[in-house]
Amino acid sequence: xxxxxxxxxxxxxxxxxxIITDLYPDAIESIDQxxxxxxxxxxxxxxxxxxxxxxxxxxxxxxxNDQTNRNGIHCYAYENKIDYVTALTELAAKIGISGSNTEIxxxxxxxxxxxxxxxxxEGTWKFDLIRTGYTDFEIETLVSTQILKSTGWNDEKxxxxxxxKIAGRLKYYHWHPVTSYSIVKDRKVMTFASTDxxxxxxxxxxxxxxxxxxxxADKSKRFMYAPGTGKKPKDFIxxxxxxxxxxxxxxxxxxxxxxxxxxxxxxxxxxxxxxYKLSEVILCTGxxxxxxxxxxxYHVIWLNSESAKLTQYQYDQIAxxxxxxxxxxxxxxxxxxxxxxxAMEYLDIFNIELPEKLLTYKDRRxxxxxxxxxxxxxxxxxxxxxxxxxxxxYRFWEKKANYNRSGEFxxxxxxxxxxxxxxxxxxNGFYRLPMGDKKTDFDFIQIDGNTVKYSGALEIKEFxxxxxxxxxxxxxxxxxxxxxxxxNDSSLANLDKIDISFDDNDKNTQYLFFxxxxxxxxxxxxxxxxxxxxxxxxxxxxxxxHRYEKLDNEPFTITKDSLGTYDIKISNSDCLFLKYLxxxxxxxxxxxxxxxxxxxxxxxxxxxxxxxxxxxxIAGPLCTPEEIEEQKRHxxxxxxxxxxxxxRYKDRSKPWFIFAMDGKxxxxxxxxxxxxxxxxYDMAMRTLLKRNFMLSGxxxxxxxxxxxxxxxxEYHRYIFVEDAHEYLxxxxxxxxxxxxxxxxxxxxxxxxxxxxxxxxxSFTSNYTPKNIGPSTLRRLIYNxxxxxxxxxxxxxxxxxxxxxxxxxxxMFTEFNQTDFxxxxxxxxxxxxxxxxxxxxxxPAMSNVNTRNLLTIMGDNFKDWANAYFSEEGDKLDRKxxxxxxxxxFTFNNSGNKWTPQxxxxxxxxxxxxxxxxxxxxxxxxxKGKIIEKVEDAYYDQKTxxxxxxxxxxxxxxxxxxxxxxxxxxxxxFDNTPPDIQFTPxxxxxxx
Numbered sequence: 001x002x003x004x005x006x007x008x009x010x011x012x013x014x015x016x017x018x019i020i021t022d023l024y025p026d027a028i029e030s031i032d033q034x035x036x037x038x039x040x041x042x043x044x045x046x047x048x049x050x051x052x053x054x055x056x057x058x059x060x061x062x063x064x065n066d067q068t069n070r071n072g073i074h075c076y077a078y079e080n081k082i083d084y085v086t087a088l089t090e091l092a093a094k095i096g097i098s099g100s101n102t103e104i105x106x107x108x109x110x111x112x113x114x115x116x117x118x119x120x121x122e123g124t125w126k127f128d129l130i131r132t133g134y135t136d137f138e139i140e141t142l143v144s145t146q147i148l149k150s151t152g153w154n155d156e157k158x159x160x161x162x163x164x165k166i167a168g169r170l171k172y173y174h175w176h177p178v179t180s181y182s183i184v185k186d187r188k189v190m191t192f193a194s195t196d197x198x199x200x201x202x203x204x205x206x207x208x209x210x211x212x213x214x215x216x217a218d219k220s221k222r223f224m225y226a227p228g229t230g231k232k233p234k235d236f237i238x239x240x241x242x243x244x245x246x247x248x249x250x251x252x253x254x255x256x257x258x259x260x261x262x263x264x265x266x267x268x269x270x271x272x273x274x275x276y277k278l279s280e281v282i283l284c285t286g287x288x289x290x291x292x293x294x295x296x297x298y299h300v301i302w303l304n305s306e307s308a309k310l311t312q313y314q315y316d317q318i319a320x321x322x323x324x325x326x327x328x329x330x331x332x333x334x335x336x337x338x339x340x341x342x343a344m345e346y347l348d349i350f351n352i353e354l355p356e357k358l359l360t361y362k363d364r365r366x367x368x369x370x371x372x373x374x375x376x377x378x379x380x381x382x383x384x385x386x387x388x389x390x391x392x393x394y395r396f397w398e399k400k401a402n403y404n405r406s407g408e409f410x411x412x413x414x415x416x417x418x419x420x421x422x423x424x425x426x427x428n429g430f431y432r433l434p435m436g437d438k439k440t441d442f443d444f445i446q447i448d449g450n451t452v453k454y455s456g457a458l459e460i461k462e463f464x465x466x467x468x469x470x471x472x473x474x475x476x477x478x479x480x481x482x483x484x485x486x487x488n489d490s491s492l493a494n495l496d497k498i499d500i501s502f503d504d505n506d507k508n509t510q511y512l513f514f515x516x517x518x519x520x521x522x523x524x525x526x527x528x529x530x531x532x533x534x535x536x537x538x539x540x541x542x543x544x545x546h547r548y549e550k551l552d553n554e555p556f557t558i559t560k561d562s563l564g565t566y567d568i569k570i571s572n573s574d575c576l577f578l579k580y581l582x583x584x585x586x587x588x589x590x591x592x593x594x595x596x597x598x599x600x601x602x603x604x605x606x607x608x609x610x611x612x613x614x615x616x617x618i619a620g621p622l623c624t625p626e627e628i629e630e631q632k633r634h635x636x637x638x639x640x641x642x643x644x645x646x647x648r649y650k651d652r653s654k655p656w657f658i659f660a661m662d663g664k665x666x667x668x669x670x671x672x673x674x675x676x677x678x679x680x681y682d683m684a685m686r687t688l689l690k691r692n693f694m695l696s697g698x699x700x701x702x703x704x705x706x707x708x709x710x711x712x713x714e715y716h717r718y719i720f721v722e723d724a725h726e727y728l729x730x731x732x733x734x735x736x737x738x739x740x741x742x743x744x745x746x747x748x749x750x751x752x753x754x755x756x757x758x759x760x761x762s763f764t765s766n767y768t769p770k771n772i773g774p775s776t777l778r779r780l781i782y783n784x785x786x787x788x789x790x791x792x793x794x795x796x797x798x799x800x801x802x803x804x805x806x807x808x809x810x811m812f813t814e815f816n817q818t819d820f821x822x823x824x825x826x827x828x829x830x831x832x833x834x835x836x837x838x839x840x841x842x843p844a845m846s847n848v849n850t851r852n853l854l855t856i857m858g859d860n861f862k863d864w865a866n867a868y869f870s871e872e873g874d875k876l877d878r879k880x881x882x883x884x885x886x887x888x889f890t891f892n893n894s895g896n897k898w899t900p901q902x903x904x905x906x907x908x909x910x911x912x913x914x915x916x917x918x919x920x921x922x923x924x925x926x927k928g929k930i931i932e933k934v935e936d937a938y939y940d941q942k943t944x945x946x947x948x949x950x951x952x953x954x955x956x957x958x959x960x961x962x963x964x965x966x967x968x969x970x971x972x973f974d975n976t977p978p979d980i981q982f983t984p985x986x987x988x989x990x991x
Contacts (some may be wrong), residue, residue: 004088006073012095015056016072019091023079024048024060025508025523029838032562038838041065042653107215109192109200110180116187125226126182127202127209128191134177138199139166141214142288144376147295169294172242175287176202181211181226203287208232212287223287223305232304235311239290239301240318243281246299247321251276280388281318282352283310283327285335289372293328296381298388306334315346326391328352331359331370333532340427347395352387355379396421396464397477414480421486422495430460431498435713442497449532450513452500453540457489502715504536505649510831512824513538514548519828523836526550526828539715542690546820555826558636558833565629566636566841568618575822576807576815577684579616583788583806584676585634586618587663587844588627594798596622630844634663634784637843638680641762641783642827643834645685648717650756655738656840658762659730659769660783675785677764679803681720683812685762688827689718697724697763703732709743714757724765730776737761737779768855784843849912856909860893865910869961876916879958881934884946891944907959917962930958 010016021028026038030050037046040062047064059069070078077087116122140148143166151165152158170176178200180193194200201212209226216222225232254274281299284290290300301318303310318325327349329339343351354375361369361378369375375384398417402410429447444455446463464487468478485491504511511534512519518534520527528550555572572578586592597607600622614620618635619628641658660677686692693709693716695702702708702721712719721728735741741753769776791800804810815823854862868888869875875885882900885907890898911918923930933953937946 004092006088009073009088009091009095010057010071013072013091015052015058016075017058019072019076020050020058020060022508022522022524023075025836026838027060028836039653042651044653107197108217109198109213110195111190111192113188113190116184116189120184120189122184122187123227124184125209127178128180128182130202131177131179134163134167134170135196135199137196138177138201139163141199142170142201142291143295144292144373146376146378146380147292150381151295166295169291173239173287173291173294174204174206175212175291176204178202178211203238205236205238208236214288235308235314236304237301237310237314238287238304239299240314243278243299243301243318243321247276247278250278277320278322280324280326281322282388283325283349285328285330285371289328292373292376296376296384306338310342310346319348324350326350326352326388328354328372330354331356331368333535335370343394343427348393350391350393352391354387392420392423394420394424394427396424397481399477412474412476414474414477416481416484416486418486418491418494425460425463425492426496428463430455430463430495432493432495433500434497442493444492444495445498445500447498447500447537448540450518450534450536450538451540451543452502452537457487457492460492461487500537502537502539504538505647507649507651508835510647510649510835511536511538512828512831513543514546514824515543516547519548521828521831521835523832526832539691542717544824546817546824548824549821551822551825555822555829556639558639566633568632568636568639570616570618572822572826573616574818575826576803576809576811576819577823578826579807580676580679580803580811581635581638582616582618583803584680584785585631585638586620586788587631587634587784587786588623589786589788591627592620592622633844634786637781637841638783639830640834640837640841641781642680642685642688642830643832643837644781645718645760645762646688646827646831647834648760650758650760652738652755654840655779656781657733657737657760657779658781658783660762660764660785661768662766662787663784664787674789674791674802675787676789676803677783677785678722679811680783681762681764682722684823684827685718686720687812687823689759691716691759692718692720693759695719695721697721697728697765700725700727703729706744707746709741710745712741712743712753714753716759719759719761721761721763724763724767724769726765726767727770728763728765730763730769733761734775734779768852770855772852772856781840782843782845853909853913857906857913860896861889861903861906861910864889864892865907869910871963876961876963879930879932879960882957882959885959887939887941888944891941911961919960920962923960930960931955932958934958 013019017031021031024038024040026040026046027048027050030036030038034050038048038050039046040048040060043064045064048060048062051059051061051069053059057071059071060075061067061069073084073087073091076091077084080087080090082090139153143153148154148162151162153162153166155162178194180191181200181202182189182191184190192200198213198215201214203210203212208231211224211226213222213224254276258274278299281301282290282293284293284300284302285306286302290302294300299322315325325346325348327339327342329335329351331354339351343349354370354372358375358378359368359370361374363369363374369378372384396417397420398415400413400415402413404410429445431445431447432442433445433452435441435443444457444460445452446455446459464481465478468481481487504513508522510521512521513531516531518529518531518536520529520534551572553571555570555575555578557569557571559567561567570578570582583589593611597610600607602610610622618631623631644654644656645658658681660681662675662677664675682694686694693712695708699705721733736758738755740755741758742750743753744750769780787797789802790797809815812823857865868885886898886900886903889903908918910916919930925931932955934956936949936951936954938949939946
């Protein structure tokens with residue numbers, strides 16, 4: 001029985017911590033912060049906690065779920081919805097714990113050795129005590145349960161006959177049980193003996209011998225050619241000798257019967273040509289498969305190795321002896337590929353296809369069942385007979401002899417065979433892919449390995465035409481196919497629908513497809529796979545047309561200290577894209593290069609060298625520590641944002657979008673550009689996310705356009721809103737970003753793209769977004785671009801600077817192979833960093849907040865507040881009536897309808913921008929306001945003047961803007977409205 005020690009797994013995974021952090025990356029931050037909660041699922045507030053026992057075992061308890069303590073193994077079983085034993089097995093296989101499957105690992109040949117005698121030659125093999133009989137265990141090891149059952153093996157009364165039948169078939173195909181075999185190597189005779197649990201067989205073909213050890217732990221060593229036992233033929237076919245003998249016996253029998261009966265066709269001079277052919281032969285993938293199939297009642301053959309090819313001569317030789325040649329392949333990727341190649345080579349071969357359901361069963365090593373020996377453990381012989389009877393070849397036509405009325409042969413007629421034709425096309429990847437909401441909406445596609453591309457009737461006809469031409473098929477056949485009406489849209493609509501998942505990702509993983517490799521990117525690292533090895537599908541135009549080569553070193557390394565401060569170290573100084581990201585994050589380049597460097601103590605030569613040494617340095621020595629920290633934060637923020645967009649997994653707990661804007665402040669309200677935003681979110685991201693959809697943010701009617709998503713579908717990965725204008729309403733996009741997306745195409749029915757299949761959004765703009773509230777901030781990831789790249793023609797810059805001038809080439813359009821390889825490596829590590837991050841990483845927000853506050857205020861309020869609350873005036877650090885200030889503002893800005901609330905919002909922004917405190921806490925009442933009695937006055941809105949009413953004091957709300965470090969004990973109170981008109985009897989305002 002299989003036994004895996006859970007303690008071995010926990011010990012190998014740091015007490016299960018590696019398993020937990022792999023499942024829940026957010027838990028990484030909780031390792032050193034025991035009280036920090038993290039998320040194990042989609043939820044607003046993190047509710048899971050990480051604990052560590054005294055034995056060093058890590059446990060997860062989710063207070064928002066079932067509040068059950070789970071170690072790493074239990075978490076793995078819970079998240080993958082499998083039982084505990086399966087979790088143990090899968091983890092042991094992943095981790096590679098030696099001897100994790102004790103049942104399998106302890107089953108081995110009995111080994112012994114001795115010194116070789118002088119006459120025993122090096123490299124010779126010897127087989128000892130080849131028995132004539134088979135043990136029950138040997139038979140049960142080779143033969144599947146349903147085959148055994150069909151022979152009566154389980155019935156004691158029929159056991160003897162069943163044994164005779166099985167043993168007879170084994171001997172017929174030259175299979176013999178072996179007690180032991182010996183090899184002379186390094187002057188030692190090494191002997192491997194069979195045991196009651198470890199059988200060994202010898203397949204003796206006369207010219208050569210092979211050893212079969214079905215229980216060998218190493219699959220590659222189960223079949224071994226025995227050197228020195230004969231020369232192995234190059235193209236040997238097992239079972240061909242037996243097939244030839246059976247054919248000859250059948251021929252002799254028929255000839256004998258014809259001779260005895262004198263049978264002819266009744267026509268003078270025309271003897272009926274006898275048909276000597278056997279009904280079929282099945283080409284199996286291996287010997288153990290063949291033994292089971294022959295016991296099911298079929299003639300069998302199999303090639304000498306997995307790499308062996310069936311030659312044309314061999315095919316013709318076999319075809320002369322049988323009516324039909326079948327091939328029976330395995331369900332793994334290699335088996336399917338080899339079967340397809342053979343069927344394309346020999347179009348008349350009938351292809352037996354094992355059901356996909358077989359993959360849902362597990363073999364004794366807990367791998368998916370894939371071959372016919374596994375099949376006969378779960379399905380009956382009659383089920384297999386049905387597979388054989390319904391097998392068809394790749395040949396997509398039928399050939400019929402044509403005779404005239406006199407019976408004279410007139411040639412052949414060719415007819416397109418629909419069933420075999422559709423099968424041929426589907427085996428070459430042609431299917432119908434559902435599109436939109438209607439069942440009748442579909443597109444023709446072609447699948448090639450991992451890649452999928454759109455197709456159609458014309459492309460399919462072209463494929464068949466080229467296929468026939470390349471094979472030099474008969475001209476009459478080609479003409480018949482060209483004239484056929486079976487390759488039009490209506491007929492091809494009979495191709496099978498296929499529901500392809502283009503999920504090249506999961507919560508913790510993203511696959512990237514290149515011409516020569518597939519990258520599997522996770523928080524832990526980047527793993528390379530051969531093309532087609534990963535069963536994930538991607539559109540052909542999304543495959544990067546680049547041969548990826550991994551760099552020796554990671555392009556950058558990002559760390560985070562206990563205070564939450566990010567640091568980054570650059571390792572790749574050759575990546576132009578990374579240099580560009582650095583330059584667009586150098587927010588203090590002017591202070592460094594134009595202010596401090598010219599006035600530094602460096603000599604002119606040293607200054608020139610400084611510019612060279614620090615041309616792409618995010619942490620220039622002349623920057624202050626605070627400036628360096630800020631610039632690094634901006635760079636990390638951009639790297640995080642790139643990774644976020646590249647990870648195509650949609651997480652409802654991360655309904656984010658990117659908003660990229662300039663970092664240079666605009667005091668005059670004018671917009672600035674040329675900072676390089678579009679280079680990242682247009683050129684770079686559309687290179688990385690090839691299926692993208694672009695909207696013009698300059699269109700003032702964009703948000704009112706009901707057809708703005710015309711042309712968008714569920715396969716678009718990225719939605720880019722370029723150059724958003726100042727008043728673009730972001731809230732119109734909120735539902736599309738954080739929920740299902742409704743698409744209203746022109747001339748077609750509307751449809752809905754579910755959230756999980758929608759693309760991610762980014763916006764670029766020269767303006768700060770309007771109406772910044774909690775809904776916006778929750779979804780927003782700001783990007784801020786420095787003005788390192790700029791135009792010097794109409795601004796205060798000393799020169800113009802752009803990436804093309806700096807790098808000597810246009811980004812992307814003039815990249816060479818090395819440039820692109822650096823770019824893709826950097827992008828892959830951006831993705832890896834994002835997957836490892838446990839929080840939304842924004843930029844350093846000083847300038848962002850300033851721009852936001854300026855946007856909230858607007859130019860009118862800003863100009864009024866700067867004058868009204870001037871530090872040279874008397875409205876600061878004292879109480880003033882809120883309504884008096886509000887009335888003064890509305891009088892001076894009468895063009896709009898202002899409300900007290902909008903006034904208050906702008907006043908808050910004004911105070912935050914200037915570092916003032918609006919209404920210090922100790923002055924507030926329980927309701928959070930400053931309320932006092934003041935003199936009653938009448939306001940004349942035409943003249944903006946106040947007149948004392950000489951009535952009793954009234955209760956009013958006051959405001960206090962604090963600019964001093966402390967509020968004095970006796971607070972000045974300005975209760976005199978400005979420009980008040982006194983009555984003749986008064987000379988001063990009554991206090």
